[in-house]
Amino acid sequence: MLQLFLSEPTWGEYDKNDESYERRRSLLGELESVIWSLLSSEGRSEARLWLCNTLSSIRSISPRRQRDLFVRLLRSKPVKRHLASQLLQLIFEKQPQKMGSIIAKRSHNLETFFKGNSVWVFVPYMGNPRRILQWFSNFSVAGDLEHGNGAKALSRFAFVNRDICWEELEWKGKHGQSPAMVATKPHYFLDLDVQRTVENFLEYVPEFWSSNEFSESLKDGSILLVDTKFFVNLFIDIMYKEDLEEVWDVVEEFLMEQSFSFLCHHLLIILEEQDLRLFLELIPKYLKSKSEVFAFDNSSEWLEIILSKYGGSSTIDQLVLLNAVTNQGRQLLRLVKEEGSEEEKEKIQNLVFQLCESSSCANDLASILGEGLKMKPLELITKLGLQSWAIHFRLSEEFRTPESWESLFISNGIKFRKSDKYALLHDDEFPENSESDYNGRSSVRLKPKKHRKHKKRRREDFDCAESYENELVDFNLSNNKLDLQSKARNWLLSTDGYSTTWSSVDLPEHLSKHCFITWLKWVFAKWRVCLDP
Structure with missing residues (x-):
């Protein structure tokens, strides 16, 4: 069964010369190379857009800080026309x-x-x-x-x-x-x-x-x-040639009044590569410091921590790749299927299978985590992101039945409850005046005249629906109600405190992100112990 590595390993109890460690590190390197090859060619503009969307969800930048950030970008050289x-x-x-x-x-x-x-x-x-x-x-x-x-x-x-x-x-x-x-x-x-x-x-x-x-x-x-074009050019000249304070005051006020999300969605997407790189270099200075924020409630929060701590040492390529494998797993999977060559698809599939072999043990990932403390932080975080996306890929490709999902939950210590979100009708929800016949159809007593008027149409509708019986529903004649097929099952999981109903469509993304965040918490906690006074 697929190992999700959700139990924190004992730090230091691994053999760094172990073949499994070297093998996993090599496999992750190969997977990174193939994915980056795809992102840097067919999917470069799309992957950049993914990163901009993630950046737009950052919440900790105050209106004054976002104003200062964008004004500094606007005033940087060469002129940002x-x-x-x-x-x-x-x-x-x-x-x-x-x-x-x-x-x-x-x-x-x-x-x-x-x-x-x-x-x-x-x-x-x-x-x-x-x-x-x-x-x-x-x-x-x-x-x-x-x-x-x-x-x-x-x-x-x-x-x-x-x-x-x-x-x-x-x-x-x-x-x-x-x-x-x-x-x-x-x-x-x-x-x-x-x-x-x-x-x-x-x-x-x-x-x-x-x-x-x-x-x-x-x-x-x-x-x-x-x-509009004339006046845009006119005001650009007033801003940069005349440096008119009144115009800059309007610009700064506007930058303070709009949400950070709005500004990112409308401004980051049009930046040239070098300007986006400059934005990523500037943004760590305007985020809360590591002592102010230490939460992982959503993708933008852990990205904020990474940017605030290590943004200065990152490159745009690193962040594009890291964001793709962690925040855009489903979109990356689609990109692989739609844009990847047959050779790339086959290679990714083989690498994912080896990274998620059932024979993998906890010490295998422990060695990556332990040795990773000696790596550059973003290098380790990227490897963890690649491993989480490999899990996403494997779950999307192979887990089809409710039994397989529940077996995965049990083997990885994830508590779950079956959800009845899509149940059509409960036993205690039948109207008091309703009756059921032995054909499995429930009806409500109606006035005879009205019933006869619609009887033919209702019979036609039922015959039409009956043709889809094997695809959608199963008629349970013993209790006179419609039961959903097992493949429509949903679950409440302990991974998020049973707060959301998950279907098999969304589980690969949810579980892979949960794995990544879990590993990241371990690493950040370890770094705090090692580095903080």
Whole structure:
């Protein structure tokens, strides 16, 4: 039977020259090589994404620390334009008014935005038609209060400054409109030739671009949607070339307000390899120290401990591999089956079988643990992760029946209770007025007329269901109820204090993680004894 090594061995009672130790160490090295070969080719981007997802579940970083972490990454050299671009787009989407207020103070700079490309510098009266129409053409029949931001700014400025700019308004009709006429019938603005009018303002009315009317129209940040790429580039220049404190204040505030999970999901996935490596080098400084945290309730917590203690000595490749075999066992198994060559699949299967031989004894793993104290910490932890994934693989491939699972529990000292989660009906749940016939079908007394109306349909439904009898359920005629086939059995286990119902689908992942966490606790406890004063 498969040995899960859940009983802590007696430290030191092993022979480091034992052949089983050398054999297991060699097998783990070979398994690491094959898995890494697969991850570094077909599955590299996916494995990186797995690591980012695990990092996003870290909970111990405070809002101030996460702000400092990402700001330090943003300010590192070379300039992180790609990261800054993604972050600015998130701010534009969630808090556009904060950037809009900054643009409003620099409204005069948007004159060039509506002029368009620099190729038109020698023809200043021409503008960018798309930008002009999208921002200024949103006039409403209802008048000023319903005009869009750009149209409202244009109409209000025109009325207030009609002595200097009314002649620059271009109308689509045969003749222009007077201020008095438009004031009484504001819907006349719908006849304004917006593009030609704004081009006239670009050439002859420079006062408009610094006016209060135009500035007010920008404050809610909706201007950012006209050309997001332009404004992203504009703010990147303001951040890195001008180093404007006001923009960095908005960025820092946003980084504090969002959850660490949100930031990781949206920012880490777009980092270049060297930038992700820098993030992994920086993050240990912002995690709680080893004296503050010593828990293993979920995958992110033990990863936090590893990063806080040994992150500085780790490489991105080590963490990608370790995360894949410990936190993403099921996904790694799928990757092997879908992307691995036949040679790789066969080799992994053979290595897993040898690592999980029933002849393995506790001292075999004890030697790895004992000698591992002399290794680099991440090297030992990775070996334990590889052994746990080998168990995951073996459980997924070979354990199919409830009897095999229960035999595994018993042989490895795991207490269990059978769960009735999927029972269709208990004996004491039959309604008081129900009756059962000898065909195994229970029915409730109904009014005769209604019963006859649906009798034919119910008979057809039952005949259809009966064809699936052998696949899904077994009719128990002795007690007049439906019993689930044994293969649908679920269990409550002592591994998690009987808190969750486990099925055979989820057991390989749960048990392999439980093994890894158990071994890791032993190792960390031993390291604390050896290293702590």
